[in-house]
Amino acid sequence: MSMKLSTVFKMLAVAGVTSFAAASFAGEVEVLHWWTSGGEAKSVAELKKMLQAKGHTWKDFAVAGGGGDNAMTVLKSRVVSGNPPAAAQIKGPAIQEWAAEGGVADITAVAKANNWDKVLPPVVANQMKYKGKYVAAPVNVHRVNWVWINKAALDKVGGKAPANWDEFFKLADKFKAAGIVPVAHGGQDWQDFTTFEAVVLGVGGAKFYNQALVKLDQTALKSPTMLKSLETFKKIHSYTDKGAPGRDWNLATAMVIQGKAGMQIMGDWAKGEFQAAGKKAGADFVCAATPGSANAYTYNVDSFVMFQQKNPANAKAQADLAAAILSPEFQQVFNLNKGSIPVRTDAKMDAFDDCAKQSNKDFLATAKNGGLQPSIAHGMAVSPAAAGAIKDAVSNFWNTDSMTAQQAQQQIAQAALTK
Known part of the structure; x- marks a missing residue:
């Protein structure tokens, strides 16, 4: 972060500024999120x-913008001005960065009362803590490496879900020949990055993905495998439509829902859009792991960081919010709507569709075989500074016809050094 928020909190305390919550109605909980x-x-x-x-x-x-970048900008402004919300949607390494600055609430008592350490996977529980204390509540587990395909369009061209990138481009050619936009895409950097990490995972495998995009190993980033990934990534661009720049992700999903586009590479929050449109998995759309990644799983865990509340009634409301987020009832109804799967390991999957059941099965399996990897595109793998720099380099390559894969590789390797 560009300025020490802990310093801001101290300054506000000296100035006698009370928290925003203290000035609000009793039992009020203000929640910052980008679920719109x-x-x-x-x-x-x-x-x-x-x-x-x-x-x-x-x-x-609510702050619109699927990747959450807009929300984080607003949150920083709110915290600096001395009126943070009770809860804010923050995830991955950014949780620890915010906690280190001060001003977050310790919700360990809520966690202990509800046995979070027992019902959460250790990899998730650890991300919710700072110095051993819970400061955030996880909501769900999203699988990011999905490709969504319109079933009617797939049947029309006589295709099947692509198992590798060669099959992906063959299917894209069939869609193009049938007058269907092959790949629905939105021209926002986080959408470019989502596609990029899926390609790296499929071309190089989970182990290479970890070396290159989690450990940011320079040898991996400068390798022939990364070069091939970049060439594959850029090839996808030629199958998108001219309306892609600036398009929101859900509008790209709508193109697939309506049959205007054949497929979209997007996390399983896209399934929530299909469901909201009354579409059913298997009958109206096909979900499949992105090409080459059937035995891997890039995850994105949404979570809420709690900020200190001086008003006791608001603090109680905040604690109730944290408890509600991980309740079995909310975990089921929320994830049925959202397209994700419950973060609780004891969740019952009977009410979920085949896509969610497959996601849950693969989540548990990849956690054991090393295929479970944090999504760099969705803030789970590296610091926001490094991720932002790499994201910029990736989108620059995606949008610049004259840039070669070799030039992009150099830019990404350099961006990975950002601290």
Whole structure:
């Protein structure tokens, strides 16, 4: 972060500035998030209902922008001005960065009362803690390496879900010949990055992905495998439409839902859009691991960091929010709407569709075989500074026709050195 938030908190304390929550109505919980699309909004509405049922007031603080970059900019402004929300959607290594600055709430008592250490996978539980204390509550597990395909369009061209990148491009050619946009894409850097990491995972495998995009190993980043990944990545660009620049991810998903596009590379939050449109897995759309990654799983865990509340009533509302997030009831209804799977290891999957059941099965399997990897595109793998620099380099390559894969490789390797 560009400025020490701990210093800001101290300055505000000296100035006698009270927290925003203290000046609010008793039992109010303000929640900053970026869940504004159809399936996402439906999901967050369930959490609102649970808090209202406990007598609390929910103050929605939604900031549009699927990747969350806009929300983080707003959050920094709010914290610097001395009025942080009760909870903010933050994930991955950024949790520890915010906690290190001070001002976050210790919710370990809530975690102990609800046995979080027993019901959460260790890899997830550890990301929710700072110096051994819980400061955030995880909501779900998203699989990022999915490709979504319109079933009617697939049947029309006589294709099948692609198992590798050669099959992917053959299917893309069939869609193109049929007058269907082969790949629905939105021209936002996080969408470019989502596609890029899927290609690296499929071309190089989970072990290479970890070396290159988690450990940021320079040898891996400068390797022939990375060069091949970049060439494959750029080839996908030629199968997108001219309307892609600036398009939101859910509008790209809508193209697949409507049959205007054949497929989209996107995390399983896209499934929430299919469901909101009344579409069913298997009948209306096909979900498959992105080419070459059937035995790997890039994950994205949404979570809420809690900020200190001086008003006791608001602190109680905040604790109830944290407890509600991990309740079995909310975990089921939220993830059924969102397209993700419950973060609880004891969750029952009976009510979920085949895509979610496959996701849950693969999540548990890859956790044992080394195929489970954090998504760099979605803030789970490296520091926000490094991820941001690499993201910029990736999108620069995606959008610059004159740039070679070799030039992009050099830029990405250099960006990975960002601290």
